[in-house]
Amino acid sequence: MNNQISKLADISGAAKRVIAGLMSGTSLDGLDIALCEFSGSGFGTRVKLLHFITFPYKEAYKEQLKSISFKKEVSLQEVTLLNAVIGTYSAELILEALKKWDFPVDAVDLIASHGQTIFHAPFSFHQKISYPDATLQIGDGDHIAVKTGIITLSDFRQKHIAAGGEGAPLAVYGDYLLFSSLDENRILLNIGGISNFTYLPAGRHADLVFSTDVGPGNTMMDQFIQLHYPGKYYxxxxxxxxxxxxxxxxxxxxxxxxxxxxxxxRTTGPELFNMAYLRAAQKASSQQALPPEDVLASLCEFTARSIIGAIRNSIQDQSFEVYLSGGGMHNPLLAEKLAGGLGLKLKDTADLGIDPDAKEAVLFALLANECVAGGDTDYGSRQGIPSVTMGKISLP
Ligand SMILES: Nc1ncnc2c1ncn2[C@@H]1O[C@H](COP(=O)(O)OP(=O)(O)OP(=O)(O)O)[C@@H](O)[C@H]1O
Ligand SMILES: CC(=O)N[C@H]1[C@@H]2OC[C@@H](O2)[C@@H](O)[C@@H]1O[C@H](C)C(=O)O
Known part of the structure; x- marks a missing residue:
């Protein structure tokens, strides 16, 4: 047997696995690394967050990523180059993090790397008859595996689409396994560049669970700031x-x-929610001359209202708790509007034992844990949550 395959089999059968989850989202602001220790799988999953760090991206790197992200036409050469660059850079940052934590490289069993989404095109967005839902994440896993010596899982979203989903939100799998409760209706609301939520009705009934993107989280506010306030990112x-x-x-x-x-x-991204979208709305409402701070306040209101509307429309006549995660929870104006509009005191995932800034990276580590050591959970018959495991395996 190939040594690496036999090592993978050992990892699969071990009582515990150390998995580094890597997430870089639509905000293009940095790489989150969550070093996790897992035992079990499915509803028996136990996860301990050993370490967490965010490496903020340097200005020039952000600009490189921006130049190929969320646009219909970009340089194919730049995409090809950055596929390798992101993989290599991710490997360097993992090694740097492990060194900082004084954690031995050979004690890490697996890496789970989300990669960088550069275009997300569900059918609802591209509207091209006879073309499927599609999405593209780059930052090749082979580069990470070879440069760290650690077996790497990456490119999680393609199989979700192959099995009938839109490639997102994938958070639902981990949300369901880690956070569903037998007696509390829960909404896990992540406000990143794009906001999305998972509804976890009490009782863990798979057929009632769902997860959806809502619309913009921080993305339009961030884009507006970057355009009108040079030097500021958000x-x-x-x-x-x-x-x-x-x-x-x-x-x-x-x-x-x-x-x-x-x-x-439904799923979306900055391909739809961008400055062209804002300009069209300003024109339609004859509000092209608003001062920038009013536009920003309007974008914040827009984000809040879309989230409140989506939650209210999907969960009626039931009490529920909302657990926040993602960078948008640190925006006090947005948090105030959400709490007011929902009439709730908002909690965050720290109340459920997971650092809200680390949550998405932890959830990708969980997907790798399921791929290697689980895979038998029935996620019910709801559209968008096919019962599959995800992640392509790169051997060092
Ligand atoms: N103190 C703060 N005040 C206001 N906004 C904040 C603050 N801290 C973080 N944010 C917002 O959070 C954003 C980063 O969020 P996060 O890292 O969760 O996004 P992401 O993971 O890239 O997005 P996605 O989940 O859509 O892929 C920042 O760009 C900013 O808009
Ligand atoms: C295509 C893509 O990268 N989508 C992201 C994005 O960022 C937030 C939202 O849009 C969500 O659908 C998804 O990420 C999270 C981690 C998910 O799949 O659950």
Whole structure:
């Protein structure tokens, strides 16, 4: 037997596995690395977050990523080069993190790397008859495996599409296994570049669980800041938005898109929610001359309103708790609007034992754990949650 295959079999059969989960999302702001210790699989999964770090990307790297992300036309040469660069850079950052934590490289069993989404094109977005849902993440896993010497799982989203999903949100698998409760209805709301939530009704009934993207999280606020406030990447603590006033006509125009009428589950990205989308809404509402702080306050209101509407429409006449994660939970204006609109005191995933900033990286580590050592959970018959394991395996 190939040594690496036999090592993989040993990892699969071991009582515990150390898995490094890597996530870099649509905000293009940095790489999250969550070093996790797993035992068991399925509902028997136990995870301990050993270490967590975010490596913020340097300005030049962000610009390189931006140049090929979420646009219909980009340089194919740059995409090809960055596929290798992102893989290599991810490997370097893992090694740097392990060194910082004084954690031996050979004590890590697996790496689970999400890669960088550069284009997400569900049918609802591309509308090309006879073409499937499609998505593309780059940052090749072979580069990570060879440069770290650690077996690497990557490119998780393709199999989800092959099995009938849209390639996202994949958080539902880990949310269901780790956070579903027998007696509390839960919403796990992640506010990254894009916001998405998983509904976990009490009782763990697989057929009732679902997960969906909602619309923009931070992405439009971030893009607006980067365009109008040189040197800033996001509106820290909503300092600018707080000085503005949301414009009702603009918010109404922003909400007027058929995406918001599509049934759940639905997925999206900055391919739709971008500055062209804002310009169109400003034109439709004749609000092209608003001061920037009012536009920002309107974008914050838009994000809040789309999240509140989506949650209210899908969960009626039931009490539930909301557990936040993702960078948007640190935006105090957004958090205040959400709590007010939902009439709830919002919790976060720390209340369930997982650092909310690390949650997505932990969930990709969990997908690798399921691929290697689990795989027998029935996720029910809801569209968008095929009962498959995901991740392509790269041997060093
Ligand atoms: N203190 C803060 N004040 C306001 N906004 C904040 C703060 N901290 C983080 N954010 C927002 O969170 C964003 C980063 O969020 P996160 O890292 O969860 O996104 P992501 O993982 O890239 O997104 P996605 O889940 O869509 O892929 C920042 O770009 C910023 O908009
Ligand atoms: C295609 C893609 O990368 N989608 C991301 C993005 O960021 C948030 C939202 O849109 C979500 O659908 C997904 O990520 C999370 C981790 C998921 O799959 O659950």
């Amino acid at each position: 509106d820290e603590d909503a300092a600018i938005a707080k000085t503005g006033k949301a414009n009702e006509a603009l918010v109404t125009a922003l909400m007027a898109n058929e995406f918001f009428d599509d049934p759940f589950p």
